[in-house]
Amino acid sequence: MSTVTDPIADLLARVLNxxxxxxxxxxxxxxxxxxEVVRILKNEGYITDYEVDTKASHPRIKITNKLVDHACAITGLKRVSRPGLRRYVGADEIPRVLAGMGTAILSTSRGVMSGREAKKQKVGGELLAYVW
Known part of the structure; x- marks a missing residue:
């Protein structure tokens, strides 16, 4: 039996693969x-839909990928903060991903949100991932 030490990296790898x-x-x-990360991917337009199935013996999330011109809308993902090296940013230090074409995902004191939402609410936090 294997255990996953970084569940967010596992999620991002499964979606990208x-x-x-x-x-x-x-x-x-x-x-x-x-x-919460999948909710942000949907709100930012990277996936079409998601569905949480908690009735199964092992609850799971079904993610429906979004196709644009017969290719997936997600072209790249990068895990930034990881278990061995956490990365925190202030509200004024939130990076723009690909000059605004991508999205930063943060875990803040007000919940998990995109970089745009965090800048609007003027809150920083742990920089989880970049999506483009």
């Missing part, structure tokens, strides 16, 4: 933080 394999649906094990 599914996108590169042109899979319409990807399944990932459920956790609250993963559900």
């Amino acid at each position: 599914g996108a590169r394999a042109q899979k319409m649906e990807v399944f990932v094990p459920y956790s609250k933080i993963k559900a």
